[in-house]
Amino acid sequence: MGTVIFWIIFWILIAAVAFLPLYFIFLFINGLLFVNMKKEYNEDSKYFRFLLNNSTAIAVKLIRIHISLTGREKLPKGRFLLVSNHRSKFDPILTWHVFAKENLSFISKPENFKVPVYGRIIHRCCFMPIDRENPRKALKTIQRAISLIKNDVASVAVYPEGTRNYGEGLLPFHAAVLKIAQKAEVPIVVMTVQGTYEIQKNYPWKRSEVKMDILDVLPPEEIKGVKTNVLADKIAEMMLNNLEGKE
Helix, strand or coil: CHHHHHHHHHHHHHHHHHHHHHHHHHHHHHHHHHCCCCCCCCCCCHHHHHHHHHHHHHHHHHHCEEEEEECHHHCCCCCCEEEECCCCCHHHHHHHHHCHHHCEEEEECHHHHHCCCHHHHHHHCCCEECCCCCHHHHHHHHHHHHHHHHCCCCEEEECCCCCCCCCCCCCCCCHHHHHHHHHHCCCEEEEEEECHHHHHHHCCCCCEEEEEEEEEEECHHHHCCCCHHHHHHHHHHHHHHHHCCCC
16 A cells, blocks of 8 residues: 555656646747737736736745735725735735736836746736836826726736835835826725745745735725825835834
């Protein structure tokens, strides 16, 4: 019996090792054949969204990441703007994994769209590159995000810090991104993420614990007409209180 179990486990491991490269090739071919990187997509693809969510779920299992989420019951039923702190390249990956049903499209730096395989997949899922060095192009991205929400294509996620923060606290916010919620007349979902910075250090020796907290939902009527810098200060204070364990 022991020998039989050994061989069963052996062939399962062989199958798993063989499966991953084949699956990666499958994703690569799909992206290459069916995604035009020069085209701006304004309709989400259920097929590529499935590929994104499915492959991410596999990766989360393999890397041994355990995610605890609090506050999901606060999520609005319709579209929204999600804002969060930003500590690691794993932040958006785990966020779209946790919010798979909500179909999030991220505003992201252009380099992420050059990542092999996944650059094409996220492009087809209406993720948006933003050129912060060019105000006119950045405004166009903001307008596209507003349109995606208004047309019920996807909810949008942004990191107001603009880049990953490797230190304590928060980096100064780019408050203009909050106009997306104001113009689209949708709530702002405020969230914090903790534990993602340690993933690279933990893998493959330790399981990583990631904590996501939905702190509050600011309704459209509450944010209407409020200056974005004032709104940014309020959100930053909320996040800092949570990150510092004050609430």
